[in-house]
Amino acid sequence: xxxxxxxxxxxxxxxxxxxxxxxxxxxxxxxxxxxxxxxxxxxxxxxxxxxxxxxxxxxxxxxxxxxxxxxxxxxxxxxxxxxxxxxxxxxxxxxxxxxxxxxxxxxxxxxxxxxxxxxxxxxxxxxxxxxxxxxxxxxxxxxxxxxxxxxxxxxxxxxxxxxxxxxxxxxxxxxxxxxxxxxxxxxxxxxxxxxxxxxxxxxxxxxxxxxxxxxxxxxxxxxxxxxxxxxxxxxxxxxxxxxxxxxxxxxxxxxxxxxxxxxxxxxxxxxxxxxxxxxxxxxxx
Numbered sequence: 001x002x003x004x005x006x007x008x009x010x011x012x013x014x015x016x017x018x019x020x021x022x023x024x025x026x027x028x029x030x031x032x033x034x035x036x037x038x039x040x041x042x043x044x045x046x047x048x049x050x051x052x053x054x055x056x057x058x059x060x061x062x063x064x065x066x067x068x069x070x071x072x073x074x075x076x077x078x079x080x081x082x083x084x085x086x087x088x089x090x091x092x093x094x095x096x097x098x099x100x101x102x103x104x105x106x107x108x109x110x111x112x113x114x115x116x117x118x119x120x121x122x123x124x125x126x127x128x129x130x131x132x133x134x135x136x137x138x139x140x141x142x143x144x145x146x147x148x149x150x151x152x153x154x155x156x157x158x159x160x161x162x163x164x165x166x167x168x169x170x171x172x173x174x175x176x177x178x179x180x181x182x183x184x185x186x187x188x189x190x191x192x193x194x195x196x197x198x199x200x201x202x203x204x205x206x207x208x209x210x211x212x213x214x215x216x217x218x219x220x221x222x223x224x225x226x227x228x229x230x231x232x233x234x235x236x237x238x239x240x241x242x243x244x245x246x247x248x249x250x251x252x253x254x255x256x257x258x259x260x261x262x263x264x265x266x267x268x269x270x271x272x273x274x275x276x277x278x279x280x281x282x283x284x285x
Contacts, residue, residue: 002173009174010110014103021097028059028094035085038064041098046115048139051124054107056115057098061086071209073117075151077195079205090194099141111177112140113162122217131220134162137169144168147183151196155216 029040042060045053066081089095102108113134121127145153145161168176198208
């Protein structure tokens with residue numbers, strides 16, 4: 001039932017938004033064409049539910065073939081590949097709006113884990129269980145990870161939030177999607193965490209991107225036993241005195257509270273966003 005309601009919600013919202021944004025579909029292509037050479041839309045192969053590959057649409061915000069230049073998939077501050085209009089498109093998230101057509105087609109959902117580029121996580125078939133779980137639902141335009149920090153989050157944090165969302169959806173259904181949508185409004189108005197952070201500020205964009213890409217793929221393919229050993233090693237380094245078993249037990253017992261804390265955070269984000277919108281309305285009056 002939840003899946004049926006979610007798909008119905010996606011179709012209705014995407015269809016209404018496509019109609020309401022009709023002026024944008026006319027104006028933006030003209031502005032993008034005047035600003036720089038190249039196509040209006042950027043199409044890229046991404047992965048959605050069960051790893052299925054599809055072509056995702058965006059308004060082009062970078063120079064042509066940007067993916068093969070500089071930092072590749074990464075976008076650091078003052079990226080020279082971003083066009084003048086592209087800076088505005090990215091800061092306002094308007095570049096993401098063509099994905100409403102992906103939602104209407106069934107490639108994406110309004111809310112869900114963000115779709116990764118086909119090669120971003122390495123070989124899909126050998127991903128570990130934690131990373132594979134995020135592909136058990138249809139990818140989305142926005143998600144829990146986006147309202148929790150957008151590009152500020154590491155891939156490990158994104159996966160954690162994505163999997164929390166999957167668990168929350170099983171409990172709350174379409175209600176959690178509505179809450180996340182309100183949280184997204186606040187993030188868009190805030191215009192924060194638009195660019196990724198370098199792994200090391202002393203590195204060039206290209207060097208930082210390469211190091212980050214290798215680390216992402218490594219983490220995505222750590223098998224459960226290796227992941228547990230790595231966690232124990234980190235705990236030993238952080239807690240040289242005392243029982244490591246006690247530390248692990250404390251973390252495991254705390255894990256059951258994570259979903260509840262996340263629900264409270266989303267509720268607070270919902271209230272803050274509503275308050276911000278209300279304050280803006282009062283100022284205009």
